[in-house]
Structure formats: structure tokens, C-alpha cells
Amino acid sequence: MSTHKPLPRWVDIALMPALNVALAFVVGGLAVAAVGEDPFRAMQVLIFGAFGYGEGWGFTLHFATSFVFTGLAVAVAYHAGLFNIGGEGQAYVAGLGAIMVALWLDQTHWVFVLVGSTFAAMTFGAIWAMIPGYLQAKRGSHIVITTIMFNFIASAFMSYMLAQVITRPGANAETETIAETGRLPLMSDFLPVFTFSPLNITFFIGILSLIFVYVLIWHTKLGYQIRTLGANPEAARYAGISAVAIIIIVMAISGALAGLMAVNEAVGVQKRLGVGYVQGFGFVGIAVAFMGRAHPIGIALAALLFGALYQGGQELAFVMPSVSSDLVVVIQALVILFTGAMSEMFKPVLLRLFNRASGEPETVGD
Amino acid sequence: MNFFSDVILMLDSSIRLAVPILLACLAGLYSERSGIVDIGLEGKMLGAAFAAAAIAAVTGSAWLGLLAAIFVSSGMAMIHAIASINMRGNQIISGVALNFLALGATVFVGHSWFKRGGSTPNLGTDARFSPIELPFAEQLGGIPIVGEIYEQLISGHNLIVYVAFLAVPVTAWVLFRTRFGLRLRAVGENPTALDTAGISVTKLRYQALIIGGILCGLAGAYLSTGQGASFSDNMTAGRGFIALAALIFAKWRPVPALWTCLLFGVLSAAQIRLQGVEFPLIGEVPVQAIQALPYILTVVLLAGFIGRSVAPKAVGQPYIKER
Numbered sequence: 125m126s127t128h129k130p131l132p133r134w135v136d137i138a139l140m141p142a143l144n145v146a147l148a149f150v151v152g153g154l155a156v157a158a159v160g161e162d163p164f165r166a167m168q169v170l171i172f173g174a175f176g177y178g179e180g181w182g183f184t185l186h187f188a189t190s191f192v193f194t195g196l197a198v199a200v201a202y203h204a205g206l207f208n209i210g211g212e213g214q215a216y217v218a219g220l221g222a223i224m225v226a227l228w229l230d231q232t233h234w235v236f237v238l239v240g241s242t243f244a245a246m247t248f249g250a251i252w253a254m255i256p257g258y259l260q261a262k263r264g265s266h267i268v269i270t271t272i273m274f275n276f277i278a279s280a281f282m283s284y285m286l287a288q289v290i291t292r293p294g295a296n297a298e299t300e301t302i303a304e305t306g307r308l309p310l311m312s313d314f315l316p317v318f319t320f321s322p323l324n325i326t327f328f329i330g331i332l333s334l335i336f337v338y339v340l341i342w343h344t345k346l347g348y349q350i351r352t353l354g355a356n357p358e359a360a361r362y363a364g365i366s367a368v369a370i371i372i373i374v375m376a377i378s379g380a381l382a383g384l385m386a387v388n389e390a391v392g393v394q395k396r397l398g399v400g401y402v403q404g405f406g407f408v409g410i411a412v413a414f415m416g417r418a419h420p421i422g423i424a425l426a427a428l429l430f431g432a433l434y435q436g437g438q439e440l441a442f443v444m445p446s447v448s449s450d451l452v453v454v455i456q457a458l459v460i461l462f463t464g465a466m467s468e469m470f471k472p473v474l475l476r477l478f479n480r481a482s483g484e485p486e487t488v489g490d
Numbered sequence: 491m492n493f494f495s496d497v498i499l500m501l502d503s504s505i506r507l508a509v510p511i512l513l514a515c516l517a518g519l520y521s522e523r524s525g526i527v528d529i530g531l532e533g534k535m536l537g538a539a540f541a542a543a544a545i546a547a548v549t550g551s552a553w554l555g556l557l558a559a560i561f562v563s564s565g566m567a568m569i570h571a572i573a574s575i576n577m578r579g580n581q582i583i584s585g586v587a588l589n590f591l592a593l594g595a596t597v598f599v600g601h602s603w604f605k606r607g608g609s610t611p612n613l614g615t616d617a618r619f620s621p622i623e624l625p626f627a628e629q630l631g632g633i634p635i636v637g638e639i640y641e642q643l644i645s646g647h648n649l650i651v652y653v654a655f656l657a658v659p660v661t662a663w664v665l666f667r668t669r670f671g672l673r674l675r676a677v678g679e680n681p682t683a684l685d686t687a688g689i690s691v692t693k694l695r696y697q698a699l700i701i702g703g704i705l706c707g708l709a710g711a712y713l714s715t716g717q718g719a720s721f722s723d724n725m726t727a728g729r730g731f732i733a734l735a736a737l738i739f740a741k742w743r744p745v746p747a748l749w750t751c752l753l754f755g756v757l758s759a760a761q762i763r764l765q766g767v768e769f770p771l772i773g774e775v776p777v778q779a780i781q782a783l784p785y786i787l788t789v790v791l792l793a794g795f796i797g798r799s800v801a802p803k804a805v806g807q808p809y810i811k812e813r
Contacts, residue, residue, distance in 0.1 A: 155595075155598065159598075159599075159602040160602075207582055207583075209582075209586065259789070259792070259793045263792075263793040263794050263795075264794070265789070265792035265793045265794070266792065266801070268529070268582055269734070269735075269738065269788070269792060270789055270792060272529075272731055272734070273731075273735065273785040273786075273788050273789050274785075274789070276728060276731065276782065276785045277782045277785050277786060277789075280778040280779070280781040280782035280785075281778065281782065283778055284776050284778035284779070287778075288776065407586075407590065410583075410586060414583065446601070446602050447598075447602075448597055448598050448601035448602070448607075448608065450593075450594045450595075450597040450598045450601070450608070451594065451598055452594070453590055453593055453594025453597075453598075454590075454591060454594035454595050454598055455594075456590055456594070457587050457588070457589075457590035457591035457593075457594055457595075458587070458591070460583060460586060460587035460590060461569070461573065461583075461584060461587035461588075461591070464579070464580060464583035464584070464586075464587065465573040465574070465577070465579035465580050465581075465583040465584035465587060466572075466573050466577050466579050466584075467579065468577065468579075469577065
């Protein structure tokens with residue numbers, strides 16, 4: 125392999141992920157065909173459901189906003205060489221902080237609710253992620269296992285809180301509803317094209333987060349330290365970078381980002397907190413981060429794709445009753461598998477292709 | 491005597507609850523001892539549970555269901571093997587993907603086959619693994635304590651329960667008394683040494699993952715055709731992750747794995763029994779606290795506050811053969 129020329133950069137960062145995602149969709153299409161439906165029509169329904177009309181767009185962008193948060197959370201940790209599977213639990217616990225502040229301030233003005241609940245969600249998410257971070261940094265317990273355990277602990281803790289502590293009397297484990305005065309404005313208030321979609325002002329926080337992560341990772345000293353630690357922990361140590369501090373800080377940032385989902389979903393749309401409100405969106409973040417190659421631009425595109433899948437998938441299940449919306453979960457799994465675990469699947473083929481195209485003589489053996 | 495039979499009843503349900511965790515835990519043991527992280531236990535179990543219930547519902551045979559469960563679970567293990575052994579991909583990501591694959595695919599396929607929103611039809615007695623009465627259970631049941639334990643606790647479980655408990659000494663024997671076991675332990679610690687000795691790292695790891703696939707298949711079949719009588723959406727409900735916790739707790743050893751899984755079984759049985767019970771001094775313990783206990787214990791153990799649990803050294807790293 126040593127005599128091969130390396131692949132061009134665009135192949136590495138664009139073509140290979142695109143091929144992997146395309147493969148995931150091909151397999152998804154085969155699954156649709158297997159249950160006796162036309163995959164091309166399914167694709168049409170899906171695209172129309174996601175982008176065909178204003179309300180669809182609104183839902184797509186709303187889901188995408190949540191996925192941007194959970195995707196960035198995974199990506200930031202990944203740059204430091206940490207795999208944070210705990211986005212689900214972090215977003216869940218963040219919901220507690222967000223809703224408590226929102227309910228506290230809901231008689232004032234939505235601006236206070238937005239600022240207050242954003243701050244609280246980030247704090248709660250950060251704390252929930254910092255504990256595994258601390259345990260990894262100081263006690264050497266593997267972050268993957270600890271964050272998985274923390275998802276389950278969060279789920280038990282939250283169902284206790286929602287059933288016993290901040291519950292609405294008479295309700296089945298959910299909080300009070302945010303008063304009219306404190307509700308976040310919907311996009312449809314300004315742009316009627318979004319009609320009944322839940323897209324709200326948190327969308328802009330999503331865009332700010334993307335820019336923040338870009339600047340943080342590639343244009344700050346901390347970002348440089350994060351990337352150094354992720355690329356080569358030994359080198360980071362010799363450069364005088366404290367792994368303990370970086371790991372804890374990165375996990376805090378990661379948890380805070382995951383926590384922002386609470387503002388979008390719980391405060392912005394449901395206006396209360398119920399059991400299991402995260403609905404697996406924390407895990408979607410994993411797929412989004414890998415597909416987007418942990419880069420904000422990639423993550424924005426991947427989040428949009430998954431937003432479209434989630435919105436279009438519901439439309440699809442409605443139009444084609446034999447196709448359940450769980451098809452989306454299957455495609456999500458395949459995207460994680462192909463872009464995450466089998467990312468170099470097409471590399472040998474592409475290498476041969478590009479070497480031949482550039483007129484190099486075929487080299488013998490490797 | 492009321493207290494005694496209460497304890498027996500609770501232990502009995504603990505055993506039932508421990509079995510799927512134990513089987514998955516042993517599956518994880520083979521895989522991780524060989525150096526492959528197995529986050530996908532949950533998914534393999536879920537896929538197997540669906541296959542068992544679906545095939546048993548269609549054919550009316552629990553055995554064909556079990557076969558299908560093992561086939562599906564091993565097939566998923568092979569995807570994991572290709573990704574993590576051949577393609578040298580990230581084993582954690584591959585496991586995560588398998589979990590979602592099972593979560594989505596079982597409901598997707600179930601929805602299209604049975605039109606019940608992802609569940610399978612209820613199975614009749616023939617299509618399930620029914621309780622086995624051990625010899626003389628009835629006669630010995632009259633003897634106080636020993637006889638009662640024999641009749642009510644040891645006898646009357648289905649086949650998979652006995653297989654699960656048998657799998658513990660078998661695994662211990664394989665791991666510590668056979669050549670295969672020695673190599674398996676070695677490949678998880680130092681694959682280069684094994685490769686140098688002319689033993690195929692790839693083959694050993696494939697073997698370990700196949701065994702894990704079979705065990706997860708048994709666990710899944712137990713859930714949907716032994717303990718339960720149908721498949722429902724996400725019916726494993728995190729048992730694969732509890733098994734992973736148990737594996738860490740047991741420090742990757744088979745006999746401690748048995749005790750840990752039984753402990754976790756007792757905890758989940760207690761969860762049901764202790765609902766609304768007032769304790770002296772502390773009052774009512776929230777169910778959720780007991781629910782979270784296995785996970786909290788694992789975190790505490792992993793952090794080294796009560797002993798240390800160290801994974802096989804080569805776990806998670808793809809093996810790259812030197813040329």
C-alpha cells in the first residue's frame with residue numbers, strides 16, 4: 125500500500141462519507157422493497173413530507189435543531205478522543221433545570237425564560253457530563269461505560285423527580301405547563317409559511333452553537349489542546365497540556381450542548397417536561413456526529429438529513445401503512461455502522477480507481 | 491413459615507430475572523476476553539427475542555424459534571466481527587449501531603409481518619419453553635426447607651434456565667482448563683504474542699464472537715418464548731447494558747458473573763416487591779433508587795472506590811498484523 129498515492133482530500137472528507145450514507149439508504153430501500161412497497165415512491169413521499177410544504181420544513185428544521193445540539197455534543201468530546209454516549213441522559217437531566225427555571229420565570233417575559241432556561245439547561249447538562257468526565261480523568265473509569273450507566277441513572281432519577289418532586293398534581297409524571305406569558309415565540313409567528321410547525325427561536329441558538337464549536341475547536345487555544353489530546357495523548361502530555369483539566373472541560377461543554385436540546389423540545393414545544401421526553405434524540409447525535417465527521421458544517425448537513433428522515437418518516441408511515449416509521453431507526457443504525465465503524469469500506473476500491481485514473485502503473489503487492 | 495415461603499418466592503423470581511442477564515453477561519465475557527468490546531449485547535438479545543417469538547408464532551415450535559434466535563444473534567455478531575476484526579473499525583461504534591439496528595428492524599419487520607405495531611402474536615404452550623419438573627419434586631416437596639427449596643426454587647424452570655446455570659461452570663472450565671481458553675485469555679491481553687506463536691488472532695476472535703452470538707440468542711429466546719409469550723417493542727429494556735455492568739462487576743470472570751447476575755436479579759425482584767413498603771428509619775425507598783442501584787454500583791466500582799476492575803488489556807484495539 126505504501127506505493128499508492130494518497131486519496132485527494134475531497135474524496136476523503138466528502139465522497140467516502142457520501143458513499144457510506146448512500147449505501148445506508150440503498151439497504152433501507154431494499155428493506156422497503158422487502159415489505160412489498162416501491163422504494164422510489166417511498167423516497168418521494170419522504171422528501172415531500174420533509175421539504176414539500178412549509179409545515180414539513182418547519183418540523184424538519186425543528187428536529188434538525190435538536191440533532192445539531194446532540195450531534196455537536198458527541199463531536200466536541202470526540203475531538204478530545206472521548207466517546208460520549210451519554211447525550212441522552214445529559215439532555216434528560218438538562219430538561220429538569222430548563223423547566224424549573226422556565227416555570228419560575230414564566231410570569232415575566234419570554235426573553236427571561238429563554239435566557240434563564242438556556243443557562244440552566246447548559247449547567248445541568250454540563251454537570252451530568254462532568255461526573256463521568258471526572259471519573260475518566262481522575263479515576264480512569266472508561267467514559268463509554270460510565271456515560272451508558274449515567275443514561276440509566278438519569279432515567280431512574282428523572283422518573284423519580286417527575287413522579288414525586290416537581291409533578292403536577294393529578295398528572296401522570298409530568299410538570300406544570302409554562303404560562304402563556306413565558307412561552308418562546310414560534311417561527312410561524314413571523315413567517316406564516318411554517319404554519320403549525322414547532323420550529324421556534326431555539327433554531328438560532330442551534331446556529332450559534334455550530335459557529336461556537338467551529339471557533340472553539342479550530343481557532344482557540346483550548347481547541348488546539350483538545351485536538352492535541354485527541355490525536356496523541358502522549359504528545360499532549362509532553363506539551364504540558366493537562367489531560368485531567370481538558371477531559372473535564374470538554375465533557376462539560378459536551379454536556380452543555382446536549383442540554384440545549386431541552387430548550388428546543390421541552391421549553392419551546394412541549395412547554396412542560398414529561399417522562400422520556402428525549403425520545404432517543406441523544407443517540408441520533410451519535411449518527412449525526414459520525415456522518416458529519418465531527419465538523420460543524422458536516423453536522424449541520426447531517427442534522428438536516430436526520431431531521432428530514434424523522435419528519436418524512438412519519439409522513440411515510442402515514443401514506444404507506446406497511447412501512448413503519450421505525451425504518452428511520454434502521455437507516456440511522458446503518459449510517460452509524462457504515463460511516464462510523466466501517467468508514468474505510470470503500471477505500472481500497474477508491475485507491476485503485478484513483479491510481480489508475482492518474483496513470484500510475486499498477487504496483488505489485490503492498 | 492410465611493416468611494420462608496416469601497423468601498423462596500422472591501428468590502424464584504430473582505432467578506427468572508437473572509437468567510437473560512447471565513447469558514448475555516457470559517456472551518460478553520467470551521467476546522471481551524478475546525479483546526473485542528461488546529456494547530451490542532442488548533441489540534443481539536433484542537434481535538434474538540424477536541426472531542424466536544416470530545418463528546415460534548409462525549411454525550408453532552419453540553425449538554425452531556430458538557434456532558432462529560441463535561441464527562439472528564450470531565449473524566449480528568458476524569457484522570460486529572467484520573467491522574471490528576476485518577475492517578479494524580471502532581468496536582464501540584459498531585456495537586452502538588447494532589443496538590439501533592435491532593431496535594428499528596424488529597419493529598419494522600414485526601409491523602409488516604404481524605400488523606400489531608411491532609409485537610408478535612401470543613404464543614401457545616407448545617410454542618414456548620415450558621417448565622420442567624425435576625424428578626421427585628412433588629414427593630420431596632413435603633420435606634420442610636430442603637424439600638421445599640428443591641420443589642419450588644430448583645425445580646420447575648424451563649430448559650434455558652438450566653442451560654444458563656450450566657453455562658457458568660462450562661465457561662469456567664473452558665476458560666481456565668482448556669487450550670482454547672488459554673489462547674482466548676491471551677489474545678485479549680497480548681495478541682502479538684499469540685500471532686508470533688503462529689496462532690490466528692482473527693480466527694480466535696471470530697470463535698469468541700460466535701459463542702457470544704449463541705449465548706445472546708439463548709438470552710433473547712428466553713425473554714420472548716420462555717419467560718414471556720410474545721415479543722414487544724424494545725423488550726430487552728436495557729438488560730444488555732445491565733449484563734455489561736455485571737461483566738465489569740465480575741471482573742470478566744465466570745463464577746463471579748453468576749453471583750453478580752443473581753444479585754442484580756434479586757435487586758429487580760426487590761424492586762417489584764418493595765413498592766410502597768415502609769422501612770424503619772429510612773421510610774419508603776423509591777422504586778427508582780433500586781432501579782438505579784446496579785448502574786450506580788458499577789460506576790462506583792469502575793471508579794475504584796470499592797476494589798478495582800481492570801479490563802483485558804487489548805480490549806477495543808484492532809489487531810494489526812505486522813508485515
